[in-house]
Amino acid sequence: MDWVFIVEKLALISGVLALSLGVAMYSTWGERKVAAIIQDRRGPNRAGFMGLLQPLADGGKLFFKEEIIPTNSHRFLFILGPSVAMLVACMTSAVIPWGDVLTIAGRQIPLQVADINIGILYIFGVVSLGVYGIMLGGWASNNKFSLLASVRAASQIISYELALGLSLIALLMFTGSLSLKDIVEQQRHGLWNIVYQPLGFIIFLVCAFAECNRTPFDLPEAENELNGGYHLEYSSMKLGFYLFAEYINMFISSALMASLYFGGYSFPGMDSLGLAPNLVTILGFVALFIKILLFLFFFMWVRWTIPRFRYDQLMRLGWNIMIPLALVNMLITGAIILARQ
Amino acid sequence: MNALISTALSGVILMFVGLFVNNKQQIKYFAIALVLIAFVANLLEAGTLQGGSSRAFFGMLEVSRFSILFNAVMLGATLLYFMLSGREFEKVGEHVADYFALVFFILSGIMLATGFSNLLMLFLAIEIISIPQYILAGSDKKNLKSNEASLKYFLMGSFSTGILLMGITLIYGATGTFNIAELALGTGELHPLTIGGIMLLIFALAFKVSAAPFHFWTPDVYDGSPTVFTSFMATVVKAGGFIAFLRLFHVSFTGGAISSHWLPVLAIIAAATLLLGNLTAVFQQSVKRMLAYSSIAQAGFMLLAVIALNETATQGIVLYAAAYSVATIGMFAVLMKVKDYTFEGFNGLARKQPLLALAATIFLFSLAGMPLTAGFFAKYFVLSAAVQQGQLLWLVILAVICAAISVYYYFRVIIAMYFKTGEPQVEPFTPAFKALLIATIIIVILLGVYPGVLLQWA
Amino acid sequence: MLTVLLILIPLVTGLITFGLKGSGPKVLGLISSLASLAVVIGALFQFRTAPDALHLVAPWIPQLGAQFNVGLDGMAVMLCLLTNIAFLLVFITIYNRSYERASSFYGLMLLSQAGLIGVFTAYDAMLFYVFWELALIPVYFLCSMWGGEKRIPVTFKFFVYTFAGSLLMLVGIIYLYLQSPDRSFSYTTFTNLNLPVQEQSWLFWLLFVAFAIKMPIFPFHTWQPDTYEQSPTPVTMILSGVMVKMGLFGVIRWLLPVVPQGAYMWAEVAMVLSVIGIIYASCIAIVQTDIKRLIAYSSIAHVGLMCAAIFANNEQSLQGIQIQMFNHGINIIGLWIVVEIIQQRLNIKNMDEMGGIAQYAPRLSIFLVIIALANIALPLTNGFIGEFLMFSGLFQYNFWLMGVAGLGIILAAVYTLNMVQKVIFGQGNALTATTVDLQNTELVALSLIVGVILFLGVYPKPMLDLVGSTTELVNKVF
Amino acid sequence: MFLDTELLSATTTPFSYFPIVLQLVAAVGFVGVTMVATHFLGPKRKTSDKLVNFESGIEQIGNARQPVAIKYFLTAILFVLFDVEVIFFYPYAVNFKELGWDGFFAMLMFVAFFMGGFIYIIKKGALKWED
Amino acid sequence: MPVQYYIFLSIALFCIGVMGVLMRRNAIIIFMCIELMLNAVNLLLVAFSKMWADAGRIDAAAAQIFVFFIMVVAAAEVAVGLAIIVMVYRNTHSVDINILNRLKN
DSSP: OOHHHHHHHHHHHHHHHHHHHHHHHHHHHHHHHHHHHHTTOOOSOSSSGGGTTHHHHHHHHHHHSOOOOOTTSOHHHHHHHHHHHHHHHHHGGGGOOOEEEEEETTEEEEESSOOOTTHHHHHHHHHHHHHHHHHHHHHHHTOHHHHHHHHHHHHHHHHHHHHHHHHHHHHHHHHOOOOHHHHHHHHHTSOOHHHHOHHHHHHHHHHHHHHTTOTTSOTTTOHHHHTTGGGTTOOHHHHHHHHHHHHHHHHHHHHHHHHHHSOTTOOTTGGGSOOOHHHHHHHHHHHHHHHHHHHHHHHHHHHTTSOOOOHHHHHHIIIIIIHHHHHHHHHHHHHHHHHHO | OHHHHHHHHHHHHHHHHHHHOOOHHHHHHHHHHHHHHHHHHHHHHHHHOSTTEEEETTTTEEEEHHHHHHHHHHHHHHHHHHHHHGGGHHHHOSOHHHHHHHHHHHHHHHHHHHHBOBHHHHHHHHHHHHHHHHHHHTOSTTOHHHHHHHHHHHHHHHHHHHHHHHHHHHHHHHHSOOBHHHHHHTTSSOOHHHHHHHHHHHHHHHHHTTOTTSOTHHHHHHHHSOHHHHHHIIIIIHHHHHHHHHHHHHHHSOSHHHHHHHHHHHHHHHHHHHHHHHHHHHTOSBHHHHHHHHHHHHHHHHHHHHHHOSHHHHHHHHHHHHHHHHHHHHHHHHHHHBSOOBSGGGTTHHHHOHHHHHHHHHHHHHHHTOTTSHHHHHHHHHHHHHHHHSSOHHHHHHHHHHHHHHHHHHHHHHHHHHHSOOOOOBOOOOHHHHHHHHHHHHHHHHHHHOTHHHHTTO | OHHHHHHHHHHHHHHHHTTOOTTHHHHHHHHHHHHHHHHHHHHHHHHHHOGGGGOEEEEEETTTTEEEEEOOOHHHHHHHHHHHHHHHHHHHHGGGOOOTTHHHHHHHHHHHHHHHHHHHHBOBHHHHHHHHHHHHHHHHHHHHHHOOTTHHHHHHHHHHHHHHHHHHHHHHHHHHHHHOTTOOOBHHHHHTOOOOHHHHHHHHHHHHHHHHHHTTOTTSOTHHHHHHHHSOHHHHHHIIIIIHHHHHHHIIIIIHHHSHHHHHHHHHHHHHHHHHHHHHHHHHHHHOOBHHHHHHHHHHHHHHHHHHHHHHOSHHHHHHHHHHHHHHHHHHHHHHHHHHHHHHHHOOOBGGGOOOHHHHOHHHHHHHHHHHHHHTTOTTSHHHHHHHHHHHHHHHHOHHHHHHHHHHHHHHHHHHHHHHHHHHSSOOOTTGGGOOOOOHHHHHHHHHHHHHHHHHHHOOHHHHHHHHHHHHHHHHHO | OOOOGGGTOOSOOGGGGHHHHHHHHHHHHHHHHHHHHHHHHSOOOOOTTTTSOOSTTSOOOSOSOOOOOHHHHHHHHHHHHHHHHHHHHHHHHHTHHHHHHHHHHHHHHHHHHHHHHHHHHHHTTTTOOOO | OOHHHHHHHHHHHHHHHHHHHHHOOBHHHHHHHHHHHHHHHHHHHHHHHHHHHHTTOTTTTHHHHHHHHHHHHHHHHHHHHHHHHHHHHHHHSOOBGGGOOGGGO
């Protein structure tokens, strides 16, 4: 066993996890700021400069809150729920290529935890576990609102997972690979996939919103009908996990969309700058990060702009529109590719 | 191929027809037309066969004269079933078109079972046959007995699917192929995995065809399911299971070294099936349950064909499938007209409804294997095949004794109808039903007098 | 062609009869049996002139090698004659009776006639088997529908017994078929098989049990007395007069030529069983008070003798048994007719309640006496020549066996005469005083029987000639 | 046979998944530690009222775990069915270019069946929520 | 890793499934045990596929295709099975198979 390899991977993993958590924390700040701007308010501004220390205060508060587990609940599952949600959120990032190869002391270090040839399937697999976190939490609480919310959540997430999976087929048709690294590398040497797959991207985007339970699809937590939904009974860091997991998921889906459709860590002209490879890699990471931030902003922008869907509308959109659309997209893509061959 | 495609498509079409057509009679006629189409399409394919058989799906399906013949028998039996019992579908529930569609899906599974040449196809065939049956068994949603039948059937059925798959996998592990023809080549030296696999396959298939000691689900399921579907499950479906059984063993596991492993097991299973089926049928109080046990007993006879594995056996299974299906479908059609399913419910039927009684008598004769009915030659062929096999004379004698026992419970119905007095409650039926009943009687007798009608194609 | 006609006439008329109403069935039944009788007489003449013309071979199930192969040899002609006479007699006797659901009754009777003729004419084992069963089923229905109090269990027992037996026979046939070089069921193929002794020995039992049940011989007889007792008398006549002969016929036609060595091996066992049957049945017959049961046991005894004679394996016994088949048929039908008449008049079966009928119905009594004497094989009656031949055959085989069997004759005399004595002589009572003497149709039937009895008793040569060819054939193979 | 070993001869080895295991360990560690830590950090002043389920301030009525509307269940089943159909698209998509038009038409048929089932369930009203 | 490990693991899983089916009384648990059996088979098929591929059989991927089909059929079975269980539950408010003995008499 190569110890250096393990150390290197552990460092990368800690980096990625820290990044995810950090981004998630500051997303809460970002969310409130965006909301403030859109609603013409100031937003958080007391803790630190422009309220930048607000997320830390919030996190600390969650740590020191009293932990309440209702007597009627299923204790083990009650704790398991948020743990699963968090765990799943932390696991998705493993196959996303954060950048190209860094060369340190003669070692080639890829900025990707694991480059496996079924990267996309891995993501799907892990993401579909996410629904258990919500289901377990909702059911274990033994609260009518929570239960309803969790059932809703499950129903919604699995419905949109279909369209999500279908929308990617068209993309895979011309990448011919399930490895995210390959997909990004292909875009590095050609056009970004968004050019070929505008429809696919839109479907993916909508489904990503639904998967993350983001407005306009945030029915599971619909605070004004379900009192907060599946995490109604949660407090302290368990609640924090649910909230964090949601933001991490947002972050990862942004990264995924950036990688799949917007070239990932590549940016136009990156191979003709003539800079040192390590520098190019770092620039690439920065480029990816900018794309991710733009997506995150988009998530928030939508949240404060579009009202929540009704449940039947949500389901009809998912089943009756997204799925056929994805199929049509797939067939058209296939026909065009074959016709041009 | 034609038969497979047309039945599968018919199923899909019928599902959609159910969405747009509300008239249940029309749906029935439509379904009958679709079976006819499948029947003709199936026969048309016989003309296109070159060199005895043709292959499809990358060689995973083989269409031969024999498979076409068996398909024709199955489709013919289904046609008869639709015509005789089609109206009963309406009494089960609202979704008539769906029931028909499910029957078509089962048929397409059977079409697959007649011609598979890859274990994958065997698995698919068995599953396509099984899954719709779980639904049909439970189609009477409000009836607890139907619910229970469905659940029981489902649990048992999927359990045996698991066993079947394990068997296939072990065989694959030992041989590296799913192709049943290639499997036969590797019989020189036997890997222990192969033997284990064959045993598991036998158990699983015995489950599916309800052979003892894996039969215990059958009476409950047959009893609990809506009678109209029991009729189909006990006949066409069972025959379909047997053809899969026969084909697999016929192609893959013949030969001295390998058959010496499974032959004793299968022989014991057959013997147990015959004994249990017949002895238990004797004690039943309901005709429907009696028929369920009798179907187990009949399975024992069909197993003889599987064990014998020779030319006569293949002819025999065709004849048996035809004879048994037609007679049982007819018997169930009569049963459904009689409101009370106990033996007492048949008391005095001959006076009140001579035609129903006559039809039931002929069908029961056929089931019992009386000469001049189709059942006789069916039994004759399987017995003959087993005698020919050489090592199984004891089983043949046992089968014969069981056949004599079977007379007892079949004749209980006849005795009730003819020799006892009573006021049987009978549902009204149309002249068309009458005509069909007579036609069925004629088929049974025709096959019994002149089985060459069917055998000349085998 | 005549052979096919023999089968077709009852078959077709039988099927037609089901649809008739009123007196149609009985008229048609009578016409049909008259026509059959005419045809069989025609066949008799053709057998003298051109016996080959009675054979017909047509394809039936080519895949199996089964053919529609029918023909008549001497024994078969004789048995067909017996069958047709028997049915005619039955129809004549019951012409004035009215049966509930008469159309079914006559239809089933005619169907069973067709089956019986088929059994006697089939030269193809598969065909033989089919007719064998076909003859059984209508009889089953007849017994169960028109029989006595306990008819259902009793006839069912009868049915299951015979059916089980015939299934074993079927296995035997299948085995033989599989051994045949040309995959055929034909008689000639079967007789030329020359199987190893070992196989013949168990094949013998497969086939023999079926025949033994039908005859019936001890210990396969338990169905018989009950069935005879419970059946309607016309059916009992057919059962005892003709159907019993199916078993004997089967042994002579199929068992002996096909598995000769098997038969040779087991001959003693079969004979001992038969002889036990004779004594056993005779003893029981002596103590019977029920007239129907008495005749039933007497039939077992007679058949036992015939069966023993078959296995004695020589010309006399074979000849004897064949003509005895005919004669026993005629005699026992005669007895049953008398019983039927008494029962119809008095509605009793217990002999102790009878007596003195001779005073009130003299003609009936005369006929009964003659028939009874024929039954105990007095010289100058038809029974004599057959029994004589059989005993001489048995004597050649084994003296002691003959001796024991001969005891049967004495016992037969005891119970038959005892019956006659109880029924027609002795003290009359109020009931028997009401006995009405024979009426026209009954008179015709009984006269016919007595005519045959006396004619064949005096001049048995035509019968012997008729069966000679079969005897030769069997002897050659055996 | 129409398959070849290409599917099997890919470069990924079980070892490629090792980093994922590492990440799993790390994530489990993080979640576990945090959970335990917060359990001890927070104050514990439990009262029976506090531990009752929240139902908008009124007393709890009955158990929450009652069967929910069958519609949700139906959705779940439909998801299972359609999701396995979707799975079939993946190997096809990856090998799409090699399979060419033949593969395309085969897949077209598959899509037709997919849509057949889809239209059927929609027409049957399986996804109707407003009743 | 040697293929034997996979075989032992699969057989063990399979046996657990079989035992569960035979011994448990809750329909859902039985159902899950059946799924366990199927998945044990899947695992074994993949292991065998790899084994035969290493041994040089060019069609060894067929076993993996088989796994696909098993999954599909299992999904169909799940759909039907769950529907049946729900139906039974709605009528009897129980999924214990012991109470399902109305048909016995």
